[in-house]
Amino acid sequence: MDTPQNTALTRALTELPGPLPARGVIHIAIRHTDRFTVVGNDLAQHPGLSTTAVGFAVRIQSLPQGTEVGIKALAARFPEGEKLIAAALRELEAHGYLQRARTRLPNGRIVTRTVFCNQPAALLRPRAAAAPPQLPPAARPITTHAQASEPTVKPEASPEPDPQPEPTPDPPAPLAAPPQAAAPPFVRLVPPPTAPKPPRPPLPRPRELTPELERISTALLSGLRHHAPQFTLSEEHVRELVPGVAAWLERDAHPDTIRHTLTINAPEPVNYPYQFVKHRLTVLLPPPLPGAHDLTPPPARRNPVTPFQTCDGCERAFRAPTPGHCRDCRAEDEQRATAA
Numbered sequence: 001m002d003t004p005q006n007t008a009l010t011r012a013l014t015e016l017p018g019p020l021p022a023r024g025v026i027h028i029a030i031r032h033t034d035r036f037t038v039v040g041n042d043l044a045q046h047p048g049l050s051t052t053a054v055g056f057a058v059r060i061q062s063l064p065q066g067t068e069v070g071i072k073a074l075a076a077r078f079p080e081g082e083k084l085i086a087a088a089l090r091e092l093e094a095h096g097y098l099q100r101a102r103t104r105l106p107n108g109r110i111v112t113r114t115v116f117c118n119q120p121a122a123l124l125r126p127r128a129a130a131a132p133p134q135l136p137p138a139a140r141p142i143t144t145h146a147q148a149s150e151p152t153v154k155p156e157a158s159p160e161p162d163p164q165p166e167p168t169p170d171p172p173a174p175l176a177a178p179p180q181a182a183a184p185p186f187v188r189l190v191p192p193p194t195a196p197k198p199p200r201p202p203l204p205r206p207r208e209l210t211p212e213l214e215r216i217s218t219a220l221l222s223g224l225r226h227h228a229p230q231f232t233l234s235e236e237h238v239r240e241l242v243p244g245v246a247a248w249l250e251r252d253a254h255p256d257t258i259r260h261t262l263t264i265n266a267p268e269p270v271n272y273p274y275q276f277v278k279h280r281l282t283v284l285l286p287p288p289l290p291g292a293h294d295l296t297p298p299p300a301r302r303n304p305v306t307p308f309q310t311c312d313g314c315e316r317a318f319r320a321p322t323p324g325h326c327r328d329c330r331a332e333d334e335q336r337a338t339a340a
Helices: 004-014 051-062 071-077 082-094 120-124 145-149 211-222 235-250 255-263 273-283 327-339
Strands: 098-104 110-116 308-310 317-319
Touching (some): 051 110, 235 255
Antiparallel strands (some): 308 317
């Protein structure tokens, strides 16, 4: 019997949209809500880094600020040895992800400072100059109507000032970016562990539990321990499972087939043989055998054929469902009736 985790993965696999690849990895992506670290593909798929170096880069990236990431500190935290850790750190340092430098503290102690960058290639790109901050509309000066209508007083003796060049108009404010579409709602593919489990299906029962079916079912369940000692059932459990085996026998299942289905590929050990046998009797119940009428193909549909008739007037053959006159004779009879 599969573990709950494998059952959940199988159920989530059936809910994936679209056709699945015939081979290779299939991703079941569940969005994280807490305790996660974003790792770029430039690091996860770096062609020049070993898997060990990528793993330690992800480990270092997930640690909080100020955590010791020296060789001895990492060796005490993880199972890899110091030589393997040192080689991985040298790889990260050669590709620009890691930088180690010795610095002197104010008390004179020399320590090693480790700087980690998740995108070293982004540091080499030219950075755009920062635009001057734009004042929000609420902070801009507003000229009221009273201030605009207030006359300006010119001094009488002051000379005319030199004409000042007209101020250049401010560049137009950049257009606001269009609102991004809202992210699609998160759909959980795997139910949480606290979700209520659906009720288990009941044990199948035959239409009529005859004494012969009850005898064969009891003998089959009691004899399971001769084929597999771990399937030793109590007398009470045998009585409860008899209707399930009788339902299989009623559907023309051979006793050897039932015994093989109940004991094949069983886990070691079977802690609860009663629950295990009940589960297989319920889930693996075969359908009833088809009858003779179910295997008979339906009759082919044929278009009805109109029979031939002999005209009572000219004795010419024509097709009609009932005897009578042909079309020409009927037309002559109508013309004579009209002339009369």
